[in-house]
Amino acid sequence: MRNRVNTALAYIALIGIWQLIASAARTPWIVGPIDILRALLNEAFLSRLVAAYTDTLVRSLAGFTGGLVLGVSLGVLTGLLSMKLGGVFESLAAFAASVPGVAWIPLLIAVMGINSFLLPVTASILASFPPIFYQIYSALRSIDPSEVEVAVTLGADNQFLWRTIIMPKLMASLFPALKIEAVLAWKIVFAVEMIAATSGLGYLAMMYADLLDVPHVAVLVIVLTLSVALMVKLVSLLEKLVLGKLGLGVEQWGSIYVYAGQGY
Numbered sequence: 001m002r003n004r005v006n007t008a009l010a011y012i013a014l015i016g017i018w019q020l021i022a023s024a025a026r027t028p029w030i031v032g033p034i035d036i037l038r039a040l041l042n043e044a045f046l047s048r049l050v051a052a053y054t055d056t057l058v059r060s061l062a063g064f065t066g067g068l069v070l071g072v073s074l075g076v077l078t079g080l081l082s083m084k085l086g087g088v089f090e091s092l093a094a095f096a097a098s099v100p101g102v103a104w105i106p107l108l109i110a111v112m113g114i115n116s117f118l119l120p121v122t123a124s125i126l127a128s129f130p131p132i133f134y135q136i137y138s139a140l141r142s143i144d145p146s147e148v149e150v151a152v153t154l155g156a157d158n159q160f161l162w163r164t165i166i167m168p169k170l171m172a173s174l175f176p177a178l179k180i181e182a183v184l185a186w187k188i189v190f191a192v193e194m195i196a197a198t199s200g201l202g203y204l205a206m207m208y209a210d211l212l213d214v215p216h217v218a219v220l221v222i223v224l225t226l227s228v229a230l231m232v233k234l235v236s237l238l239e240k241l242v243l244g245k246l247g248l249g250v251e252q253w254g255s256i257y258v259y260a261g262q263g264y
Contacts, residue, residue, distance in 0.1 A: 012078070014087075018033060022035065036215055036222070040219050051199070053223065055169075056193065056200040059117065059121050059193075059200065060185045060186045060227075062124070063188070067127075068129075068132060070129040071129035071181070072133075074137075075132060075139075078092065083108075094134070096133055101126070102191060104122075109196055116198055120189040122195060129181070132177045134174060135176065135177035139169045139173035140169070142169065171242055171243055180237045185231075186224065186231065194206045201220050205217055
């Protein structure tokens with residue numbers, strides 16, 4: 001409780017200092033919290049903000065979901081194949097993880113043209129799936145074959161192997177990648193909206209930037225930042241639920257008391 005109070009006081013102090021600097025500067029290019037709050041409470045702006053946020057939220061969630069499905073599918077497929085064939089997919093995984101997300105935007109514009117929904121969603125999927133793909137692939141590659149052989153020798157079946165050896169490694173690797181993906185999904189959608197969309201937070205930010213309206217641009221950047229932070233927080237809560245409450249990997253498969261996934 002005391003730490004929370006101290007943290008709150010620190011934030012209040014920082015906001016106060018920020019406002020003092022903005023007031024002392026007396027320039028439209030340096031805005032303070034009061035200017036941002038005044039811009040946020042503008043009724044016309046609020047209606048535009050709600051509509052733009054809805055569009056960006058839908059696109060970001062669609063990109064996040066698509067990236068999750070694609071990343072897990074490719075990661076599991078290549079990871080399982082590599083367990084049998086060796087590290088033949090190592091370069092593919094490394095290449096996918098190294099491509100900058102924004103690099104997809106001009107290519108997709110050339111291929112797909114301007115589409116306010118498909119373009120940002122596709123760019124978000126392509127930019128956000130590599131962290132998951134690489135983490136899932138690496139997790140499966142890191143499984144020691146001798147560990148699996150010992151479990152099979154002790155009588156473990158496929159279901160037990162997945163539940164006790166494979167799934168814990170996958171889940172432990174998946175959630176950190178999900179947090180990265182959440183950030184990338186929102187950032188890429190925002191970037192595409194700035195360049196090639198007629199709606200969304202990015203489009204609205206560029207519209208106010210063209211008007212040199214710093215307070216409203218600052219509001220949009222803050223909204224984007226808070227949305228990304230909230231998404232990461234939700235993933236963290238889900239991580240605690242899955243890894244903590246479900247107790248993945250708690251069974252002592254290496255004990256002689258385990259046979260075919262059941263103690264006796």
